[in-house]
Amino acid sequence: MAKITYSKLGLGKMTSKDPKIVEFGGQSVEVCQYLPIEKKLDLISDIINKSIDDNPYYNPCRIEVFTIVEILLAYTNLTITDKQREDLFKLYDSFVASGFEEKIMKEIPETDINFINYSVRRTIK
Numbered sequence: 854m855a856k857i858t859y860s861k862l863g864l865g866k867m868t869s870k871d872p873k874i875v876e877f878g879g880q881s882v883e884v885c886q887y888l889p890i891e892k893k894l895d896l897i898s899d900i901i902n903k904s905i906d907d908n909p910y911y912n913p914c915r916i917e918v919f920t921i922v923e924i925l926l927a928y929t930n931l932t933i934t935d936k937q938r939e940d941l942f943k944l945y946d947s948f949v950a951s952g953f954e955e956k957i958m959k960e961i962p963e964t965d966i967n968f969i970n971y972s973v974r975r976t977i978k
Contacts, residue, residue, distance in 0.1 A: 872930075873960045877953055883930040884960040893965070896927050897972045903941075904977070911977045918945045920973060921954055928961050 870886035888896070903919045906912040922941050925931065925948060937944060948954040958966065 875956055875960055877956060878951075882957065884957055885928045886962060888927060888965060892927065893969065893972075896923055897969060897976065899923050900969075900973050901976055904973075916973065916977070918942060920970065921945055921948065921958075924961065924966070924969060925954060925957055928965075929957060 872883040872885050875882045875884055900916065900919045900923050901911075903923075904911050904916040906915060919941065922945050926933065933944065
């Protein structure tokens, strides 16, 4: 079998996928279609680290809350203030109750969502 060099594939020249645009609340929200692996790993670490309860175990409800909030923040152009970041439970409630979470999550590639969920649960286990 003949060997092919990595540089000949032109992979380093590939541009990232264009974000999808979702209209919500009169605003155009950009939804990233590919998050680099390094950012995914940071995202997974953040979810895991925030999901530990006051007791020395992982709370499944906290895992759900932080997974949703961190994915939405990582995959969109939405910015929040430091004050808003202090109460991620309130952010979660507003994302879910408004329908924002459902609308945005539909536009994030399912393979990414599955990878993040699997990695979080497998790491905790």
